Amino acid sequence: MNNTYLSHNNIVSSFGFDSQAAVVNIKNEVSGLQLVDNPKMLPEPFYSSLIPAEKTRSVFETLNPQQEYTRLEQILLVSLERVIKKSQLELNDRVGLIISTTKGNIDVLSEDSPFHKNRAYLGELGKIVQSFFGFKTEPIVVSNACVSGILAVAIAKRFISQGRFDHVFIASGDLVTPFILSGFHSFQALSPTLCRPYCKTRSGINIGEVAASALVTRSDANLAEEAVKILGDASCNDANHISGPSRTGEGLYRAVRSALSEAGLVSEEIDYISAHGTATSFNDEMEAIAFDRLGMQKTPLNSLKGYFGHTLGASGLMEAIIGMHSLHQNTLFTSKGFQELGVSKPINVITETTPRELKTFLKTASGFGGCNAAVIFQKLQK
Numbered sequence: 001m002n003n004t005y006l007s008h009n010n011i012v013s014s015f016g017f018d019s020q021a022a023v024v025n026i027k028n029e030v031s032g033l034q035l036v037d038n039p040k041m042l043p044e045p046f047y048s049s050l051i052p053a054e055k056t057r058s059v060f061e062t063l064n065p066q067q068e069y070t071r072l073e074q075i076l077l078v079s080l081e082r083v084i085k086k087s088q089l090e091l092n093d094r095v096g097l098i099i100s101t102t103k104g105n106i107d108v109l110s111e112d113s114p115f116h117k118n119r120a121y122l123g124e125l126g127k128i129v130q131s132f133f134g135f136k137t138e139p140i141v142v143s144n145a146c147v148s149g150i151l152a153v154a155i156a157k158r159f160i161s162q163g164r165f166d167h168v169f170i171a172s173g174d175l176v177t178p179f180i181l182s183g184f185h186s187f188q189a190l191s192p193t194l195c196r197p198y199c200k201t202r203s204g205i206n207i208g209e210v211a212a213s214a215l216v217t218r219s220d221a222n223l224a225e226e227a228v229k230i231l232g233d234a235s236c237n238d239a240n241h242i243s244g245p246s247r248t249g250e251g252l253y254r255a256v257r258s259a260l261s262e263a264g265l266v267s268e269e270i271d272y273i274s275a276h277g278t279a280t281s282f283n284d285e286m287e288a289i290a291f292d293r294l295g296m297q298k299t300p301l302n303s304l305k306g307y308f309g310h311t312l313g314a315s316g317l318m319e320a321i322i323g324m325h326s327l328h329q330n331t332l333f334t335s336k337g338f339q340e341l342g343v344s345k346p347i348n349v350i351t352e353t354t355p356r357e358l359k360t361f362l363k364t365a366s367g368f369g370g371c372n373a374a375v376i377f378q379k380l381q382k
Contacts, residue, residue, distance in 0.1 A: 002218045004157045006377065007227040008086040009214040009321045012079045013308060014049040017059055022307075022318075023325045026333050027353060031307050033194055033206055042181045047194055049208035049309050050176060051075055065132075070105050070115055072175050073125070075211035077132055080171040083213045084133060088222055089167055096159055096168040097135045099126045100142040100152040102313035107177045129171060137165075143313065145367030146276070147235065148172065149212065150316025153375055154233035156216035166218050173211035174312040180207060187243065189280055195310075197277030197303035197335060198284050198349050200342030205278050208309025212318035226328035228377040231360070232263030238370040244282055249290025251372040252364060256294055259374040265360070267295045270376070272332060272361040274323040277303020278310055279337070283366060288343035299362075302350045306336030316365040320375065323361045327379045332356050 014032035015021040025032065032049035053071065060074040063081055076099070089095060104122045108115040118124060126139030142152045149172040156168035174180075184190050184207060191204035216230070217223075236258070238251030245251070260267060273296065275287055291297065304319050311318060326333055332354045341349065359379050366372045 002161060003220070004160050004230045005217055005220065005223055005227050006153060006230055006320065006324060007215045007217055007224045008083045009224065009324065010079045010082045011318055011321055012051060012075045012211040014051055017078060018082070019321055019325065023322060026304070026307050026322060027331065029334055029336060029353060031194065031336055033208065033309055041178050042185065046181065046190060047206040047309070048176050051209055070108060070119060072105055072173055073128055076129060076171045076173045079211040079213040080129065080133070080169060083169060083215055086224070087215050091133060091135050093136045094166040095135065096137050096156065096165040097130055097139045098142055098152045098156055098168055098170045099129055099139055100148040100170065100172040100313050100317065101125065102143060102145060102148060102174050103180060106179050107175060144371050145369055146310070146312055147316060147365040147367045147371045147373040148313035149318065150320055150363050150365045150375055151235055151373045152317060153216060153230065153320060154235065154373060157230050157233055160216065160218050168216045169213065170216065170317060171211065171213045172314040172317040174209060174314050176207050176209045191279065194337055195279035195305050196337035196339065197279040197305050198288070198341065198343055198347065199338045200340040202279040202284065202342060204280055205305065206309035208311045210308055210311040210314040210318050212314050212321055214317060214321060226324045227380060228324050228327060229380060231265065231376045231378050232259040232261070233375040234258030234262065235371065235373040238372065240370045243368050245286040245366055245370065247286065249286045249293060251370055252287060252290040252366055253293050255372045255374040256290065256362065256364060259376050263376045265376065270296065270299055270360055270362045271358045272326065273299050273301040274319050274361060274363045275301050275303050276365045277305055277335065279305060285343050286366070288345040288347050291347055292345035297346045298348050300332050300348050300350050302333055302335035316363065316373065320363045320377070323363055323377065327358045327361055327377070330355060330358050
């Protein structure tokens, strides 16, 4: 099987318009979450990480757009443009494009939107990104709840392994909109305070927005300094409930076990887990049970939701990118907001940003509909 790598990357977030801005703030334990008081979005104030609209427009104008684009399209295009440029690749028929999102341009369905409602179709979003950059191949849209971002990495790896593409660009993004906020609010899942994944005092999630882009490639030429090898991947649906995860962690357990098998590793060889960690009672408990069943009770683990909030379809890719930088810098980033263990099984939540020699990490994600995904990455030997 051909080697595949996760290489050039870019994160557009409340921290700034590149991955480095996000990594520096996380390393300094600075959160991008702020209290937002906007009755047009939600009747009561809520915590979120929002990408500044004016700054987005300013940066996007440097790409010389020839038509009007939605805010989601703008941040996706800004994020992906920098990755394409760094890659120095020709966009021929051996180069694929994957877009991962949960809701796409859902905001165009509002009455005051200047865009045609057809823009809400996910396929249209893919075509817009394809057309802007001139991709020769049809775009693939991955929309499988909150595993979409990391599942896109797995799908890109599989396309390359099958010989369909030599390189695949991924762009992931979701916005904070009244539709999304009202949905989680109806579940009583939104936290009135800053989220605390795995913590005894957690009270729900914060929703954030991010656009993350990356290149998955079979070529070891012109790799990013922080590039990693993709060792194994798997996905599994526990078919438990439309919104609630398996109480036994069965789907996540099977996904991780299959990814370990493909990677040829045992659980003890994973140096760090970048977990999903939404700070909801059912999700955090399910993950703790799954990791306990996998014998990973002592493996250092964090959730990045305390920095960005839950960024939905972009979260998996964005958190994988942060994990790449974590490996490259040999640094375990603290799980912000955590104070006291609030799950029934022992897990080793990182409580302090710590230097540590790292070689491998596991990225997991779980989402509505019972979906679970796991991908294992390895640092490249210099």
